[in-house]
Amino acid sequence: MWNPWRENLKDTPREVLNWRLWFGVFVFGLMGAARGIDEGLIGTTAELDPFIRKFGLDDPHKSKHQKAELLSNITSMVQMGSILGALIAFVLTDKIGRLWATRQLCLVWVAGISIFLASSATGSIGMIYAGRFIAGVGIGQTTVVAPTYLAETAPRAIRGLCVCAFAGAVYIGIMLAYFASWGSSIHISSKTDTQWLVPNSMHLMFAGIIFTLSFFARESPRWLIKVGRHEEAAKNLSLLRQLPEDHPYVASEIIDINAQLDREREATMGTSWLGPVRELFATKANIYRIQLSIMSQLLSQWSGANSITIYAPQYFEMMGTTGQREKLFATAIFGLVKFISSILCAFVLIDWIGRKRALTSGITLQLFSMLYMAIFLFIDHNVKDTEEQSPSQKRAAMGAIVMIYFSGFGWALGWNSIQYLLNSEIYPLRLRALGGSVAMTFHFVNQYGNSKAVPLMFLGMTHGGTMLFFSAVTAIGLGWVWFFLPETTGKSLEAMDEMFNLPWHLIGRKGAALTKGHGGVADAIDAGHEKAVAAQLEDAQASTTVHPNQKV
Template identity: 70%
Template sequence: MLAVLFNKNKLGEDTPHAVLNWRLWYGVFVFGLMGAARGLDEGLIGTSAEQPSFQETFGLDDASGKSEAEKAALLGNITGMVQMGSILGALIAFFLTDKIGRLWATRELCFLWVLGITIFLAAASNGSIGMVYAGRFIAGVGIGQTTVVAPTYLAETAPRTVRGFCVCMFSGAVYLGIMLAYFGSYGSNLHISEKTQMQWVVPNLMHIYFAAIIFFASFLAIESPRWLIKVGKHEKAAANLSKLRNLDVHHWYVQSEIIDINDQLNREREATKGTTWFGPIRELLSDKGNLYRMQLSVMSQLLSQWSGASSITIYAAKYFAMMGTSGEKEKLFATAIFGVVKFVSAMLCAFFLIDWLGRKRSLMIGITCQLIAMLYMAIFLLLDTGVGDEGYTPTGAVKHAAMGAIVMIYISGFGWALGWNSIQYLINSEIYPLRLRALGGSFAMTFHFANQYGNSKAVPSMFISMTNGGTMAFFVGITAIGLVWVYFFLPELANKSLESIDAVFALPWYQIGRRGKELTQNVGGMAENYNSEKDKMDMVENVAEVQPERRV
């Protein structure tokens, strides 16, 4: 199937078909699957909080004596604790990823992930809200690292022509986790008594299953050649790259990648020669191109998280209730189908759009779908303020409008999965140079989780203070701003090697987003600038003669 999808025309004339092999896809499977960590949490915590046993145990039900505002604050604390831990996880991820490598960072984060979830589930026996907070925070430290480690590894090991597809397997796995979480909660609600804690404990065990699969599978994965070159293990890097590309170590494609990686790393080291440990941070903050990269990281996270789609994922059951879906099982079933829509959308984007239609067009199509859907929902909720209230009986026209609003929830999920959620990990994994890639990704994901935490904490209270319709109108405004920002500021980087992307950010700031790829189309890595097989072979030989240390 993959061979058909990635035919010679899509790969490009300068990419040997051997690069698409089982070793590459195995790495994509292992590191892409890490996206399920976030998806499982987002899908499970919101639906777990809807289970009667969970509500009774931790004081979220009516019998607890708390006011609506107090229950909203408590729910925000429970759901947001993973985001708090993830902020710390994203902050330390750049150090661990660069210090111990992509593989050992993966094993370390799986350990923290399992430890935290175990403490969280143990709270079912005594109803300790402190254990819930502690367990979810520790799990968040592990989950937060996945958003740095996995996209970094996937971007570094993927051939440039399918880099978008490979990195988007991570965002696709987010929705695999969400979908399984939704169906797990729906199934437990159907088949496990609401009087037992097992109703929410059983679905949450999926965290441990996924962490175990990733941990043990990582021992058969291949370490990133780019990281190995960065730490001076050149022979191992060449051997690993040869395995990943399924080509002889002296093949021009392998050698040209090694040469380009060394060239970029040498330029970066020369520019920061003699600096202290603070050098990378100073480089990130002082270079104009890096400042533009940081602007992309900040704005992509800010605009995506406050577009409302993340809150719909976490509080999907509540949104369906707002739109008129009644009954616990009906809400959970509608939520489960919502997970399927998002998963299929993310896969469509990864397989058919991201590398061939381009990052920018895919994102703009996704945001447009999301904007139209959320605008409808905002208007509906502003006009009919009683929908979703207990005992409310809608008229025929309102019932049809409510059905349309439910459909719009699915369309908004389609747009989000197609757009922001697929792009936010990809652009941050490919815009930074090798020396700064883990640091830049860590910065982006720290900002990501800070915004997600603020979002998960704020949304329950926003529903009360701003009303449902006002909250949705706020999200519509942010989504519209995001569409304008993408048009003017996001550069198109499809089919460019990681080492050639520097040229885009060397342009004046006002040209990067609109004309970056066009103005740098003839500036790239060595393999991108030679057409025939003989030219490429000669290129490798000539470079090796002049600077033999760059050829391994």
């Protein structure tokens, strides 16, 4: 049977791939649906007649610019709240742990959505803004908490798959949201607010499921070691791996985590609570990491794919798809395409062909699609208002619609997976939550700017000009990936330091090759050097002081 992970898994004990691992992947991966549900619902909700009437999206007394401002305010308010959520996530994640941070964010998420849904009784646009902002505070935390937990608990051979479960769940949420809006437009009367309230109740369902299941998950062993709970960490890691605590695979992982923490403590001894923040900007290696985080978010969010996700019905209308139900159906199929492609990427490509190749392939496909749409909109910019099209116009318009689907495939294969996976891998344990928080803050700042700007860009730059702008950013991203992005496939989290200590101009192009075989005890075991490592394990276990009550 064909198995793309066979080479990666050849040194991984079979017991490691057990139900506890997959349960954790399911629970924390499912948090990706928080963002997906919102992105899929808000754009399609704004196409439903009861919502349009209730909140004045078609008010004849408003200008086109005012309507665009109102729509952008409604859609972008979750991103605004998510900026705050991402900023506070690293404090909560490190202070109360990955599990309690998850439960807390679910409660905030539910509180915000409850206010949003209650606005149907009052028609208050202020409640829409407030509810969506509060929900955003919870949703924004998911992008730090979930990838951090998944990266810390996954075996390195399939770490890409496990973290990409979060990215894949984004499209589960998007797909279900699109179909829910389409279904409600068919089966629920457009004369009642129920038409938009029912699909938006999905937020409450998913938050409840994640909150409940979190009580059956195990806390991250790496976080437990960080806060000095060594015995509990060893027990949890043993349970997650389904191996005895003294098994070389488990023991080597514990030793590598302790060794990295010892180095970090020594480097930051005597520093205040601001120590991690200073450390993040104190070395060339960490500055390079920050550059990767910031640029990956900047280039991915302004490549245009996220605006297509949020404003998908409007994009299909640009390409000639008219009628509310037709637009919502085309949008639902778009969600299905993105879901399938994200699953393909997570389960096959990320750990098989590598992060860099997957991202390069996705960006190339996205660039080709965006350029086609830009050229089409420049040539036939009145397509949505044309009642009778020539055969060539119809074929060109159909090609543009297909390119929307191709762009979604390229995004799911490339940027969508990497923007979460990269930031969960590259930072040392002491800085992992902080680095992820910085990355996700930039993520939501740019997403907010994008979702806020796109309706106005359509007016000021025209549709074709907007797509050309996105194409240019996508092309820049392709060059940046080739030069700056290192290949991290197969490397342990504790072995990344070796690569980032190389000269900056070598990290992206040659870092993986130059540090092949370098790293900690676990890397040596994976390389098949069991005998050579046996003495190292014994010495390390004897020299590593384990204090159950030790605090970092």
